[in-house]
Amino acid sequence: MAFSPIVLSHYQAKPLLDARRAGQATARTSLDLNRSRCDVALDADGITLPDGRRIAWRIIEKVAASENGCYRIGEDAEKLQTYSEATGRAYSLYPTLLAPTLLVSGLPMHRIKGTDPYHDTLAKIKAATPRGRVLDTCTGLGYTAIEAAKAADEVITIELDPAAQEIARLNPWSQALFDNPKITRIIGDCADEVQRLDDAYFAHIIHDPPTFALAGDLYSADFYAELYRVLRPSGRLFHYIGDLNSASGSQVARGVVERLKRAGFRRVIRRPEAFGVVAYP
Structure with a gap:
């Protein structure tokens, strides 16, 4: 049994x-x-x-x-913790009153101050309004992919480190990531994997990278140009950044907006309640 x-x-x-x-x-x-x-x-x-x-x-x-x-x-x-030989990072589940967050080298991958990872994810989804084909750039525990799949036709989600997937498999809140047939999981470097995707394939993109210190290449103009390429002309990109009203978040946001526009996005709107911006081709 x-x-x-x-x-x-x-x-x-x-x-x-x-x-x-x-x-x-x-x-x-x-x-x-x-x-x-x-x-x-x-x-x-x-x-x-x-x-x-x-x-x-x-x-x-x-x-x-x-x-x-x-x-x-x-x-x-x-x-529930592990160490990744591939990236040299430690991963563990950190509890909250609802869904746990993923700690990567001691840094939480969701907001936990004044909210919890579940409601943090819902705020991102509300800003992203995913429909049709959706790209989720950084899987983590899969919360974004799981929620996006409730309204989307297809979700492709990319995770750099197999160790993160190992933790997700043990997390009760992540099981739909592995069970939902609408979700396709890819293990690989997001900057490389996006280059293999077809032009104008996605109606919506949810870009929820780790901090700039952990994944600076996912904040680059070259990477944004790839996101622009795979997004439909009528599509929508949500980019999680962090607290836009903090000194560090405001500084990162200014650079993000400038590079998104350089990559081709015509309009970029601040969404401080979701700790990010929404960009349109």
Whole structure:
């Protein structure tokens, strides 16, 4: 019998310990980082899941003690993290009250201050309004591709590092990335892979690169020219940048707008609520 993987963070573990201290016989929790919820039974040795599996209190305590990790539960609690030999970067899942974010060398790949990765993704999707064929330039955990596929006919998403995909496969919030037939995943350098795509193939592009320090080539005029080439004349590009009202974000945005226009985009509109800009050919 196949069982669903159990993935917990301190957001799920601490309330279970609180319920034990309160003498409760049952508690309502999530076994998949708040994707769903269920009732579990509590006793002196641990918790019993609806399918009969048990988790010892020592494992719950280990997870509760870590506020910066997500754990796959088996005989022990295994932190979801890896190191990429290809890029020399460390990857891990960082928990929030909803969907976790991906840490790349300690840097979160989603906004987590005043929001969470799920709602951060929804803000990008609202600005991008993806329809038809969509290009998602940097997969990460796949949240953008997953949400875009709900309205799009086809989504092609490109990820540089197989290690990021390894973490995504273990993330309960990323499973549609691998299950949805409308999503095509490509592993490779986005700057190279885009050159292989057909002219005017995409109706919408969502360009959500890592920071300039991690991926400066994805902010270059040459790369923007490739995005312009594969976008339909009536298309739309959303480019995530960061907080446009911050000193660093404002500076990066000025350079982005100048280079987008140099690449051929006629109109570039600031979308500060989505931390990016929308550009039109």
